[in-house]
Amino acid sequence: MKNFLKVAAFSLLVIFSFAGFANLGIPKIEPAPPPTEEKIDLGSMTIEQFVGIGEKIYKGKGTCTLCHNALGGRAPLLEKAATVTAARLKDPRYKGEATDIESYLVESMIKPSAFVVAGFGKKGTNDAVSPMPDVSTGSIGMNEVEIAAVTAYLQELGGVEVTVKVPEDASDSAAEDDEEEQRKPFETVEDILDEVGCGACHKVGEDEGEQGPDLTKIGALRTEAHIRASILDPNAEITKGFKKDLMPKDYGTQLYASELEMLVNYLVALK
Amino acid sequence: MKCQDGNRGKFNLLGLVALLAILFYFAPIHFNEENLNFGVSVAESAEPAAEASTDVAASPYGPAPKTTLASYPTIKGINGRVVIWLVAQLHLWFAAFVLAVPIFVFIIEAIGMRTRDRRYDNMAYEFIKVSITAYSLTAILGGLLLFSLVLFYPDLWGYLATIFKDSMFWYAALFFAESACLYLYYYGWHWLQGGDRKWVHLTIGLLLNAVGTMLMFLANSWLTFMMSPEGVNAAGVFAGDIWPAIQNHLWNPINLHRVVANVAFGGSIVGAYAAFKFLSSSRAEDRAHYDWMGYTANFIAISALLPLPFAGYYLTTEIYAFSQQMGITLMGGIFAWLFIIQAVLIGALFLSANYYLWCCMGRSDGAERYYKYIKYIAIVIVGAFLVWFTPHTLVLTNEELKALGGPYHKYVGPFGIMPAKNTAVNLMILATFVSFLFYRRANKIATVSWVKIGNSAQVALFVAGVINIFILGVYYGYFTNTVYKIAASIPQVCTTLAVIVISILIDSFMYKNAKEVAPLKWGRVPERSQYALFLLAVSFTWLMGLMGYIRSGIRQHWHVVDIMRDNSADAFTPTMGFAANVVSIGTIIFLSMVIFVFWLSQISAKKVEPENYWAPEAVDGAVGKGGGG
Numbered sequence: 086m087k088n089f090l091k092v093a094a095f096s097l098l099v100i101f102s103f104a105g106f107a108n109l110g111i112p113k114i115e116p117a118p119p120p121t122e123e124k125i126d127l128g129s130m131t132i133e134q135f136v137g138i139g140e141k142i143y144k145g146k147g148t149c150t151l152c153h154n155a156l157g158g159r160a161p162l163l164e165k166a167a168t169v170t171a172a173r174l175k176d177p178r179y180k181g182e183a184t185d186i187e188s189y190l191v192e193s194m195i196k197p198s199a200f201v202v203a204g205f206g207k208k209g210t211n212d213a214v215s216p217m218p219d220v221s222t223g224s225i226g227m228n229e230v231e232i233a234a235v236t237a238y239l240q241e242l243g244g245v246e247v248t249v250k251v252p253e254d255a256s257d258s259a260a261e262d263d264e265e266e267q268r269k270p271f272e273t274v275e276d277i278l279d280e281v282g283c284g285a286c287h288k289v290g291e292d293e294g295e296q297g298p299d300l301t302k303i304g305a306l307r308t309e310a311h312i313r314a315s316i317l318d319p320n321a322e323i324t325k326g327f328k329k330d331l332m333p334k335d336y337g338t339q340l341y342a343s344e345l346e347m348l349v350n351y352l353v354a355l356k
Numbered sequence: 357m358k359c360q361d362g363n364r365g366k367f368n369l370l371g372l373v374a375l376l377a378i379l380f381y382f383a384p385i386h387f388n389e390e391n392l393n394f395g396v397s398v399a400e401s402a403e404p405a406a407e408a409s410t411d412v413a414a415s416p417y418g419p420a421p422k423t424t425l426a427s428y429p430t431i432k433g434i435n436g437r438v439v440i441w442l443v444a445q446l447h448l449w450f451a452a453f454v455l456a457v458p459i460f461v462f463i464i465e466a467i468g469m470r471t472r473d474r475r476y477d478n479m480a481y482e483f484i485k486v487s488i489t490a491y492s493l494t495a496i497l498g499g500l501l502l503f504s505l506v507l508f509y510p511d512l513w514g515y516l517a518t519i520f521k522d523s524m525f526w527y528a529a530l531f532f533a534e535s536a537c538l539y540l541y542y543y544g545w546h547w548l549q550g551g552d553r554k555w556v557h558l559t560i561g562l563l564l565n566a567v568g569t570m571l572m573f574l575a576n577s578w579l580t581f582m583m584s585p586e587g588v589n590a591a592g593v594f595a596g597d598i599w600p601a602i603q604n605h606l607w608n609p610i611n612l613h614r615v616v617a618n619v620a621f622g623g624s625i626v627g628a629y630a631a632f633k634f635l636s637s638s639r640a641e642d643r644a645h646y647d648w649m650g651y652t653a654n655f656i657a658i659s660a661l662l663p664l665p666f667a668g669y670y671l672t673t674e675i676y677a678f679s680q681q682m683g684i685t686l687m688g689g690i691f692a693w694l695f696i697i698q699a700v701l702i703g704a705l706f707l708s709a710n711y712y713l714w715c716c717m718g719r720s721d722g723a724e725r726y727y728k729y730i731k732y733i734a735i736v737i738v739g740a741f742l743v744w745f746t747p748h749t750l751v752l753t754n755e756e757l758k759a760l761g762g763p764y765h766k767y768v769g770p771f772g773i774m775p776a777k778n779t780a781v782n783l784m785i786l787a788t789f790v791s792f793l794f795y796r797r798a799n800k801i802a803t804v805s806w807v808k809i810g811n812s813a814q815v816a817l818f819v820a821g822v823i824n825i826f827i828l829g830v831y832y833g834y835f836t837n838t839v840y841k842i843a844a845s846i847p848q849v850c851t852t853l854a855v856i857v858i859s860i861l862i863d864s865f866m867y868k869n870a871k872e873v874a875p876l877k878w879g880r881v882p883e884r885s886q887y888a889l890f891l892l893a894v895s896f897t898w899l900m901g902l903m904g905y906i907r908s909g910i911r912q913h914w915h916v917v918d919i920m921r922d923n924s925a926d927a928f929t930p931t932m933g934f935a936a937n938v939v940s941i942g943t944i945i946f947l948s949m950v951i952f953v954f955w956l957s958q959i960s961a962k963k964v965e966p967e968n969y970w971a972p973e974a975v976d977g978a979v980g981k982g983g984g985g
């Protein structure tokens with residue numbers, strides 16, 4: 086028994102040493118939360134602001150700087166990507182269909198293998214295949230507006246004329262998309278609760294969620310206007326003891342007006 | 357005797373054919389002619405999306421589920437992710453242990469057959485005996501993992517089951533086959549002894565290993581599909597052919613890495629068992645037996661530990677080849693700090709392994725000749741550990757950047773890159789090998805006439821090897837493009853392996869018929885040496901847990917990378933401190949369960965005859981009937 090205790094104490098000491106080093110010996114870093122698609126309000130945006138959006142995407146969501154940086158040397162630097170376009174388009178290795186700087190930059194993001202800078206191709210492909218993913222798909226998943234913004238930023242970075250126009254018809258195409266995928270309105274408040282998933286975080290109906298406030302008597306505690314505002318802008322006021330940013334902020338666009346009112350009326354009636 | 361030899365040959369051939377069939381079956385992509393250089397086939401990497409999209413046009417399968425927060429059931433007071441994390445890790449630890457033990461039990465049994473030294477057979481039996489209960493625990497934990505997945509991640513489970521349902525059926529069938537082989541192998545051990553019967557037993561052992569390995573490969577395909585999905589299109593629509601999904605990009609690198617790591621892990625756990633038995637034994641012959649058992653287990657663990665970093669580099673290379681983003685997340689992002697923790701653990705492993713060997717040299721008085729060199733080996737290992745410990749790309753504040761004068765330290769910074777670490781780990785491995793060589797020679801003196809030439813050749817070999825490793829590291833590390841930096845690892849590995857193999861060959865010939873000057877006295881080791889074995893086992897367990905976190909963590913907010921997004925409340929990457937705490941809790945639970953398994957194996961051998969408990973008539977009657985008088 087004495088040996089067992091000695092060995093157990095030694096083993097626990099080793100485990101606690103490793104855990105202690107991981108907790109105290111290295112800096113505490115909170116990993117970035119999963120990326121979310123930002124709504125870009127194009128209404129009154131100037132091209133300078135659009136370039137700024139492009140830079141933000143370039144350094145953030147696009148994860149371009151992971152490889153295109155001066156430290157790692159994994160991918161070519163892009164300061165001159167715009168200025169070398171003419172030479173690239175004439176290069177016999179060029180396999181794309183671009184005709185100018187703007188279309189070349191867009192093409193290099195969605196078809197990276199159209200031209201691979203010497204020395205940066207996938208190993209064993211003789212620089213015929215780029216290791217870069219198509220940024221419009223997968224984990225990067227940039228949309229057309231975001232690609233246009235990055236293109237504008239790369240033009241600005243290269244010191245050439247920014248030919249990209251702030252997209253004006255984005256809302257139209259979005260409307261077309263919406264039309265294609267438009268769903269039927271929910272008919273009952275139970276459907277709304279099920280589909281939106283309120284019960285995953287709140288105690289409401291038959292659900293027992295705990296991450297958000299208990300809604301079983303919310304009508305007695307809050308006014309109708311307050312409940313509506315909390316759905317549309319959840320961070321405006323946070324109930325004590327609960328965290329900010331947990332509740333999605335887009336129910337104003339996810340729900341039809343009739344559904345929102347049905348939900349508010351239901352909650353107001355919970356007393 | 358002639359007949360027996362003939363049969364022996366037949367079984368040998370059967371075993372070889374079975375082994376080759378398994379190897380061919382599971383060596384499809386990364387070891388084909390195009391990929392012998394660890395690269396990726398161009399045609400393969402360029403075409404899968406197109407192929408998949410043609411195949412999926414007529415697919416009856418739907419796209420990967422698009423989950424919302426509501427898709428993840430919650431249970432009051434329970435964090436689903438942590439539950440799955442712990443259960444999966446515990447299942448993996450036990451599975452690694454029960455897959456590894458039969459590998460070296462098979463080898464030890466074969467050595468016993470070859471040498472006709474019964475001690476090997478007894479030790480092999482003891483190894484399998486102490487692990488037998490672990491099989492049912494592995495199965496229970498596997499069932500618990502399935503239950504947890506269905507409960508907390510139903511959409512993910514549904515999606516994976518849609519794609520892998522056929523292989524899941526085979527998995528269940530193989531599970532039965534493995535159980536049958538295991539029970540025959542264990543319970544038939546003393547029945548299948550001698551002559552042909554022993555060959556039958558060994559063949560069952562081979563089958564047990566083959567089935568167990570296939571089981572692991574199948575399970576590996578499910579998890580590697582989540583990291584590098586193939587056989588589906590961009591929306592996750594399954595093309596209907598399960599083979600591309602199984603044979604995804606990271607499947608073989610993970611298979612290789614896990615087989616090697618399992619053996620090292622299993623050896624370390626059994627080593628800890630032997631160490632405990634050694635400490636608890638008072639009889640000299642028991643201590644000698646468990647000292648020998650601990651040494652053998654440690655030898656197995658270290659033999660597998662030495663090639664493990666190379667399997668790790670192969671896996672990392674393939675991760676980069678699959679997705680640079682994933683590779684950089686692994687090595688250059690937040691996980692970069694994790695490799696500092698890993699360096700501490702690897703340092704602990706190598707130091708404990710070497711310390712154990714140095715202590716073991718005390719078994720023979722002849723070892724005194726080599727004591728003076730130990731300090732130099734220690735310096736090399738600590739130096740190499742410090743290089744491995746040097747961070748690469750770290751997240752720095754502006755103040756830290758200013759104080760440092762840039763993102764890298766002026767003098768220490770160059771040690772942060774992979775070629776420096778490759779160089780360090782190769783030197784660490786060579787130093788450990790030197791410790792082993794000294795131990796091996798401790799009780800002997802070579803009698804061949806060419807001793808001086810042999811020793812000089814070995815020294816020259818080591819010097820040339822070390823110089824080559826340095827030159828490769830410096831050239832690839834500091835004078836080529838980053839893309840080629842990792843390329844240094846392959847010739848460096850080849851150099852290290854060449855030095856080890858050639859040196860063993862020279863040593864074997866040189867010490868053939870060597871004179872024993874001071875015999876090895878098993879059991880004559882200090883008790884502190886046994887703690888090195890515990891350190892090895894605990895470090896290995898903790899390290900496996902940590903690497904499980906990173907392997908899963910590099911998927912970030914994706915259940916299936918780029919195909920099925922994790923939209924649960926826990927889709928974020930946990931901090932390393934939190935991960936370390938979960939791993940520590942898992943390690944404590946695992947080791948407690950292992951102690952329980954070992955304790956069961958001990959009480960199964962104990963027999964208590966209670967006084968005045970059984971009625972004398974009944975006992976006599978039973979003996980009279982059963983014993984036949």
